[in-house]
Amino acid sequence: MTKDKNIKNKVKEAMVTGLPIVIGYFPIAMAFGLLSKNTFISFRDTSLLSMVVYAGASQFMALDLIGAGVTWANIILATFLLNLRHMMMTASLAVEFKNIPKKFLPLVAFGITDETFSVISFNRGKISLPFVLTINIMAYCSWLSGTMVGYLVGEILPQSLQSSLSIGLYAMFAALLSPEARKSKDVLLISIIAAIIYIMLFYSNIFTSGWDIIIGIIISSALGVVIFKKDSREGEN
Amino acid sequence: MKNYLPLIIGMGLVTYFPRLIPLIALNDREIKKSIRDFLNFIPYTSLSILIVRGIITADSDVKLATILGIAIAGILSYKKGNLVLSVLAGIVLSFIVINISL
Numbered sequence: 001m002t003k004d005k006n007i008k009n010k011v012k013e014a015m016v017t018g019l020p021i022v023i024g025y026f027p028i029a030m031a032f033g034l035l036s037k038n039t040f041i042s043f044r045d046t047s048l049l050s051m052v053v054y055a056g057a058s059q060f061m062a063l064d065l066i067g068a069g070v071t072w073a074n075i076i077l078a079t080f081l082l083n084l085r086h087m088m089m090t091a092s093l094a095v096e097f098k099n100i101p102k103k104f105l106p107l108v109a110f111g112i113t114d115e116t117f118s119v120i121s122f123n124r125g126k127i128s129l130p131f132v133l134t135i136n137i138m139a140y141c142s143w144l145s146g147t148m149v150g151y152l153v154g155e156i157l158p159q160s161l162q163s164s165l166s167i168g169l170y171a172m173f174a175a176l177l178s179p180e181a182r183k184s185k186d187v188l189l190i191s192i193i194a195a196i197i198y199i200m201l202f203y204s205n206i207f208t209s210g211w212d213i214i215i216g217i218i219i220s221s222a223l224g225v226v227i228f229k230k231d232s233r234e235g236e237n
Numbered sequence: 238m239k240n241y242l243p244l245i246i247g248m249g250l251v252t253y254f255p256r257l258i259p260l261i262a263l264n265d266r267e268i269k270k271s272i273r274d275f276l277n278f279i280p281y282t283s284l285s286i287l288i289v290r291g292i293i294t295a296d297s298d299v300k301l302a303t304i305l306g307i308a309i310a311g312i313l314s315y316k317k318g319n320l321v322l323s324v325l326a327g328i329v330l331s332f333i334v335i336n337i338s339l
Contacts, residue, residue, distance in 0.1 A: 019321065020320035020324060023321050023324065024321075024324045027328065040239075041238065041239075042239075042241075045238075045240070045242065045245060048241075048242070048245050049241075049245055052245050052246065052248075052249035053245060053248045053252050054249075054252070055252045057287075058248065058252065062244075062248060066241075072243065072247065075244060075248070076247040076248055077251075079251055079252060080251035080252075080255075083252045083255055083256075084255050085283060086255050086256045087255040087256070087258065088279045088283065089256075089279060089280075090255075090256050090258075090259040090260045091259035091263055091276055092276040092277065092279040093260065094259055094260050094262075094263035094264050094276075095263065095268060095273060095276065097260060097264065098264065098265070102261075102264065105257070105264065106257055106261075108260070109253070109260050109261075110253060110256065110257075112256050114283070114284070114287060117280065118280055118284055121280040122280070160332060160335040160336050161332055163299050163302070163331070163335055164302065164328050164329075164331040164335055165328060167291075167299070167303050167307075167327065167328065167331040168306075168324055168327060168328045170287075170288055170292070170303060170307050170327075171306050171309075171310035171323065171324045171326075171328060172310070172320075172324045172327075173284050173287050173288045174288055174308075174310045174311035174314070174327070175310040175311065175314035175327070176284060176314075177285060177288065177311070178310075178311040178312070178314045178315040179314055179315060179318050180280075181281075181315070187281050190281050190282060190285075191281050191284070192285075193282075194281065194282035194283075194285040194289075195285045195288070195289045198285075198289050198290065199289060202289075202290070202293055213283075213286055213287075213290065216282070216286045217279060217282050217286060220278070220282040220285075220286070221276075221278035221279050221282045222275060224274070224275070224278040224282070225275050225278070228274070
């Protein structure tokens with residue numbers, strides 16, 4: 001009985017923690033659903049994109065590429081490159097997921113997005129199977145239902161509102177990062193370093209889109225290890 | 238309408254496996270301290286990079302709205318720590334900026 005209660009509490013906690021993702025995802029998914037309709041993709045395929053691929057940035061990119069007449073093989077390659085960053089994220093979570101039963105990892109892995117990853121990472125102390133699954137399921141449902149609603153009724157929204165809704169994605173990234181930067185000067189410094197390195201990579205045009213993100217993450221995180229080597233006892237909060 | 242099912246399945250597979258493989262491969266390994274530190278920096282570096290990428294790849298007609306939306310969300314979240322409020326404020330401000338600049 002106490003175990004049931006424990007799970008209930010974790011689910012409740014996850015619902016509070018994951019709520020911002022639900023609220024953030026819905027309008028962005030709506031923007032995607034509508035854009036997909038305008039790209040002449042059926043309701044079934046639009047829903048399936050959110051259901052099966054479930055990766056916001058690459059879904060938007062795919063619409064762009066479909067519209068531009070890019071071959072499917074190249075769209076799949078571009079999707080792979082853009083989403084390879086999740087590999088860094090789940091690698092980062094693997095250590096924290098030690099107490100999650102192995103057989104559930106394939107299920108948990110599916111739900112890791114930029115946002116669920118960030119929220120879970122910044123709530124390390126709370127990680128458990130019910131906590132992570134609840135956040136993942138909430139975010140997934142919001143993304144999928146938002147997509148469908150956007151496809152069906154998105155047209156009633158004015159263009160300027162649609163644009164501002166998709167900016168919400170980046171507003172969420174910023175809102176996730178800035179409190180962390182407040183807690184720790186190291187975080188602030190490493191975030192600035194990452195930004196500068198990415199800008200240099202982006203304008204140097206050495207790497208194609210997708211690779212530049214991954215290389216940027218690797219270089220700046222590695223620099224972090226070198227720079228903060230001396231005060232490494234600090235550990236996680 | 239065209240049937241996009243093969244494309245969707247392909248995109249799904251190349252998205253799923255990068256999410257899964259590190260979880261399985263690294264799950265019960267002892268990881269060196271420096272590698273752990275490296276992995277612990279990834280949440281911050283990846284978020285920062287995605288934000289910057291959002292700004293520099295934004296279309297020029299919504300670039301200012303993107304920057305201001307991101308800024309207000311970051312500042313509000315920094316001061317008040319409320320994620321929902323910050324995101325909504327970001328959306329509202331960018332909506333206003335887009336409408337003014339039209």
